[in-house]
Amino acid sequence: MTGRRSLAAGARAFAGPLSRQLALGIAVVVAPVLIALLVIGYLMVVSDHAALLVAAIVVGAGVLAALAARVVARSIVRDVRSIRDGLEAVGRGERDVAIETEVGDELGELAAAANAMIAQLAAEEAARDLSDAARRDLVAAVSHDLRTPITSLRLLAEAVQDGIVDGVTRRTYLQRMNTHIEALSSLIDDLFELSRLEAGDISWSLQQVPLEELISETVDAMRVEAEAKGVAVRAEVAAALTPAHGNPERLQRVLFNLIQNAIRHTPADGSIVVRAEPVSDRIEVEVADTGNGIAADERDRVFEAFFRGGDGAARGPGGAGLGLAVSRAIVEAHGGTIWLEDTSQGTRVRFSLPATERLSGAPR
C-alpha cells in the first residue's frame, strides 16, 4: 500500500503541475495501447495502411484525451487556487472570507469545511473580543467605584486630622466617612460574591427553605425603608407552598436586592408586592412594583454587572449596578433563572427555583 502510494507520489512529483499529472496519466494509458496495436499489426501482417490508420486513431484519441484533461485540470487548479487564496486571506487576518469552488466535488467539500472553520474562528474571536471588552469595562467600573469614595474619604480624613473643623462638622464628617466605608464594604462583598459565583465556587449548604417565612421576614425588615418613602410593601405567598431547595441566606440576599431596587425606583404612594407560587414543578418568586419601570432598551442589560440604568439624576444615590448581577448569579447557582416579566406599569422581576422534591439539578 505504502509502496504504491509512494510510486504514485513519485510520478506526481515528477509530472509537476496538475495538468501535467493528468497528461502523464493519459500517456501511461495511450502509449501501451499504441505499442500493443503496432505489435499486433506487425504480427498479424496487417497492411501498412491499416496499421497507420489505427495508429492515427489511437494518437488522435490520446490528443483529445490530453486536451480534455487540460480543461478539467484548469478547472481543478482554479478551485485549488481559490481555496489557497481564501486561506491566505484568513492567515492575513481577514475573516469576511467565503471560498467558492466551480464544482461541488471533494474540492467543494474542502472549501465548505474551510468556510465553516473560518466562520467558527470569526465567532470565537468576536466572543473573545466581547469578553475582553467586558473585562476592561469591569476593571474601569471597579476602579471608578473604588476611587470615588476613597477620594472623599481622604478629603474627609484630612479635614478631621487638620483640626480645621468644629466639633459638629467633625461628627458629620465622621458619619459620612462611615457611609462611604459601608458602601465600599458592600461593593467589595458583592464583587467577591460575584467572582466566586462566576468561577463556579459554590460552597453553601442547601436545605429546605420555607419561602413564606423567608419572604415575610425580608419584607418586614424592609418595610421601614419603604414606608419612609411612602411606599407600601406586602407579601402574597400561595397557600401550602412547597419549600424551595436552596440556601436561605443567598435567597434572602436576592429578595433584598430586588426589594431594594423596587423601593429605590417607586415614588411615594406606590406599592411593592412580593409573590411566590408553584409553576409546574418549580417555584416562582416575583417582586413587582408600581415604579417608573425599566426602559425597553435597558431591559437586556440590567442583569449585567455594573450596569446602571436611567440618567444620573434619576438614579439617585448609591447603587454600583451589582444587585441584579449578584441576584442572577445566585439564582442560576440554584439551577433557576431570573428574568423581567412584561408589565404595563412598573417593573416585575421574576425568578424560578427548584422545589424540594427535585434535588437533582441543584448544586450541593
Ligand SMILES: Nc1ncnc2c1ncn2[C@@H]1O[C@H](COP(=O)(O)OP(=O)(O)OP(=O)(O)O)[C@@H](O)[C@H]1O
Ligand atoms: N425595580 C426597578 N425599577 C426600575 N429600574 C430598575 C429596577 N430594578 C433595577 N432597575 C434598573 O436596573 C439597574 C441595575 O440594577 P442593579 O440592582 O443591578 O443595580 P443598582 O440597583 O443600580 O445598584 P446596586 O444594586 O449595586 O446597589 C438599575 O440601575 C436600574 O436602572
Ligand SMILES: [Mg+2]
Ligand atoms: Mg440594586
